[in-house]
Amino acid sequence: xxYKFDWTVLWSGQSGGWLLDGLSTTVEISFxxxxxxxxxxxxxxxxxxxxxxxxRWAATFYVEFFRNVPLLVWMFFWYFAAPPLLPDxxxxxxxxxxxxxxxxxxxxxxxxxxxxSEVMRAGIQAIPKTQFEAALSTGLTVTQTYRLxxxxxxxxxxxxxxxxxxxNLLKNSSVALTIGVAELTFQTRQIETYxxxxxxxxxxxxxxxxxxxxxIAALMARVERRCAIPGMIVxxxxxxx
Amino acid sequence: MDIQVIVNxxxxxxxxxxxxxxxxxxxxxRLAVPAIVLGFLxxxxxxxxxxxxAPWLRVAATIYVEFFRGVPLVMVIFWFWFIIPVLLGRSLxxxxxxxxxxxxxxxxxxxxxxxxxxxxxxRGQVEAATATGLTRAQTMxxxxxxxxxxxxxxxxxxxxxxxxxxxxxxxxxxxxxxxxAAQIVNNREIRPFELYLxxxxxxxxxxxxxxxxAGTLERRLNSQTA
Numbered sequence: 001x002x003y004k005f006d007w008t009v010l011w012s013g014q015s016g017g018w019l020l021d022g023l024s025t026t027v028e029i030s031f032x033x034x035x036x037x038x039x040x041x042x043x044x045x046x047x048x049x050x051x052x053x054x055x056r057w058a059a060t061f062y063v064e065f066f067r068n069v070p071l072l073v074w075m076f077f078w079y080f081a082a083p084p085l086l087p088d089x090x091x092x093x094x095x096x097x098x099x100x101x102x103x104x105x106x107x108x109x110x111x112x113x114x115x116x117s118e119v120m121r122a123g124i125q126a127i128p129k130t131q132f133e134a135a136l137s138t139g140l141t142v143t144q145t146y147r148l149x150x151x152x153x154x155x156x157x158x159x160x161x162x163x164x165x166x167x168n169l170l171k172n173s174s175v176a177l178t179i180g181v182a183e184l185t186f187q188t189r190q191i192e193t194y195x196x197x198x199x200x201x202x203x204x205x206x207x208x209x210x211x212x213x214x215x216i217a218a219l220m221a222r223v224e225r226r227c228a229i230p231g232m233i234v235x236x237x238x239x240x241x
Numbered sequence: 242m243d244i245q246v247i248v249n250x251x252x253x254x255x256x257x258x259x260x261x262x263x264x265x266x267x268x269x270x271r272l273a274v275p276a277i278v279l280g281f282l283x284x285x286x287x288x289x290x291x292x293x294x295a296p297w298l299r300v301a302a303t304i305y306v307e308f309f310r311g312v313p314l315v316m317v318i319f320w321f322w323f324i325i326p327v328l329l330g331r332s333l334x335x336x337x338x339x340x341x342x343x344x345x346x347x348x349x350x351x352x353x354x355x356x357x358x359x360x361x362x363x364r365g366q367v368e369a370a371t372a373t374g375l376t377r378a379q380t381m382x383x384x385x386x387x388x389x390x391x392x393x394x395x396x397x398x399x400x401x402x403x404x405x406x407x408x409x410x411x412x413x414x415x416x417x418x419x420x421x422a423a424q425i426v427n428n429r430e431i432r433p434f435e436l437y438l439x440x441x442x443x444x445x446x447x448x449x450x451x452x453x454x455a456g457t458l459e460r461r462l463n464s465q466t467a
Contacts, residue, residue, distance in 0.1 A: 003327050068402075068448035069441040070409035072420055077441065080433035167311075174313035178413055185315050198323035206312055206320070213311040 009195040010204050022187030023208055029105055029183060030173045034166060036109030041116025046146075048121055059117070066114035071175050074111050079103035079179040104176035112169045119165055123158035124150060156227045163220040167213050174209075184208060246432040247439050254436075258422025259443065266336045267417030273405045276340055280347035280404075281355075281397070287348055288355025289381075302352065309349035314410055318342045322414050339411035347404055354400060358393035359385055395462065398455035402448045409444075419443060 009015055040062075047059035066074070079100060083091050094102065127150060135145040177186040188205035192198045247254075253263070261268015290302030309317065321342040326332040333341075362385050370380040412421035423436045430436070 064449060065445060068406075068445045068452065070406040070420065070444055072409040072412070073437055073441050073444060076420075076424070076433070077437045080427070081437045084434065171311075171313040174315040175410065177315065185313065185319070188316075189319065192323070199327070202316065202320050202323065206316055209313060209316060210308070210311045214307075 003199065005200065006197055007200055009191065009197045009200055013194075015191045015195065015201075015204075018187040018190055019184070019204060019208070022182060022184035022205075025101075025181065026170070026173050026183040027212075029101065029108065029176060029181065030170045033105050033108035033112065033173070034169055036105070037112035037116050037169060040110065040113025041120050044113065044117035045120030045124070048117065049124060063114045063117050066111055067118070071107060071111050071172055072178060074107040075104060075175055075179050078107045082106075100176070100180045104173075104179060104181045108169060108173060108176065112165065112172070115165055115168075116162070119158050119161045120154070122161070123154035126157055127153050153229065156229055159220065159224045159227060163217065163224070166220075167216060170212060170216070171209065243432060243435055246426075246430050246435050250426045250430070250436075253426065254419065254422050254440070255443075257417060258419035258440075265417040266334060267421065269405065269408050269418040272336070272339055272343065272408045272411055272416070272418060273401070276343035276347060276408070277351075277397075277401050277404055279340075279344045281351050283344060283348035284351025284355050287352025288359065291352060291356045292359060306349045306352055309346050314342075314346055314407055315413065317346045318410060318414060321345075335411070335414050335416040338414060339408075339416045343404065343408065343411075347400070350400060350403075351397075354393055354396045355389070357396070358389035361392045362388045392462065395455045395459040398451055398458065402451050402455075405447060405451075406444060 010019070044059045044063055047055050048063065050056055050059070082103070083094060083099060086094070131149060131153065132145060135149040136142070140148065173183055174185040176183055177189070180186075182190075184205055188201045191201040191204070195201070257263030257265060257267060259269050261271030287302050287305055290298045291306065293299050293302070318339065321338050325338055325341065366384055366388065367380060370384040371377075375383065408418055409420040412418055412424065415421070417425070419440050423440045427433055427436045
C-alpha cells in the first residue's frame, strides 16, 4: 500500500466550505422531503383503511407502485421524464431555479411517503380492536376516536420504525447526487476530484453521515422512552442466545 | 407515448440490463443473486458475533452493523471504488467493486436478520438441547440454526427485494444494470418518459411478486408455529 495520507486537504482551500455546503443541502432536502413523506404517509396510511373502496385502491396503488421501484429510477423519472410534461413557462422557471433540487425533493418525498404509510398502517393495526370499541362505547364519533384515541397511540407506537425510516430518508438523500444535487456525497466527490485524496474526502463524508444518524437515533431513543406506553411496548425483546 | 422505443430496445434492456447476457459484464440479477448469497454467509457470522459470549466479538460485530447501517450505500460504493485499487495495487472491474460493496453492506442488514431469527427460537429449545447433553456449539448447529433459518425466510425475501432495488446504484460507477441500460438507450433515443417508466415497471413486477410471496411464506409460517 503506497498511499500518502494528507488530512490537511480537508481544511485547506475550499474543502471545508464545500463540506458545510453539502451538509446544509443534505439537511435541507432531507428535512423538506421528510415533511412531504410524513404528510403523504399519514394520508395514504389512513386512506388504506378507509371505508370507500376507490380511495383504498388509489392509496394502495400509490404505495405499492412507488415503494417497489428503486429510488434512483424515481430520481431520473422526476428529473428527466417529468419536466417535459410541464407547460413551457413553468419548465423554464424550474430550470432557472434549481430543478435538480426540486426533482430530488419530489423523488425522496414521494418514495418515502409510500414507505411511511406502511409504518403508519402497521401502527394503527397494532392497536387492539378493543381500544376502538371502548372509545366508541364512551360516545366518541369515529373521527373523534381516530383523533383522540387511535392516532395518539399509533404515533407513539411507531416512533422506533418511523425513526428508522427517517434515517433511511436521510441516507437516501445521497442518491440525489446522480441528478446533480450538491449534497454531502456530491461535495465529498468534488473534494476527491480537486485534491485526488479519496480516502480523506470519503472519511470526512462518512463521519458526518454517522454523526448525523447517531445523533438523531440517540435523540429519538430518548423521545421513545418518554413516550412509551406502559404495558404496551416491550423494549429490547428477548435477551440471551 | 412511444412504445416503439421500448420494443426496439427490449432485448438490450432485458437481456443485457436485467439478466446480464450481452457484450458488457452487467445485469441486475447477475449482481443481486450472488450478493444476497455471499452477503447472507457473511451475515451469519455477523449475527452470531452479535450474540457471542466473548465481549470483543460482540463489540466488533455491533460496530460493523452500526457503521454500515449509519452510512449511505452510495458512500460505501464510492469507498470500494476508490479503496480497492489502492489496496490491491490494480483496479478491479465494476462488477468486482459493486459485488464487494453490496456483500459487505448487505451483511450488516442480513446479520440483524440472522440475529432476530436466532432470538426468535423459543428458549425452552436451548434448555432442552442442553439437557440432552449437547455442547453450546452443537446446540447452535443442530437445534437453533435449523429452526432459526426457517423463521428468517420471509425477512430474507424482503431483504432481497431491497437489494434488488439497491443494485440500481451500481450504475453510478458504470456497471451496466437495468438502470444503466436505460440510460444508455436514453442517451441515443431521448425518450426518458417511456424508458424510465418501463424499467420502473420491470422493477415493480419483480419486487411486488416477491413481496406477495414473502407475505404468503410469513402466513404459512405463522400458521405452522401457532
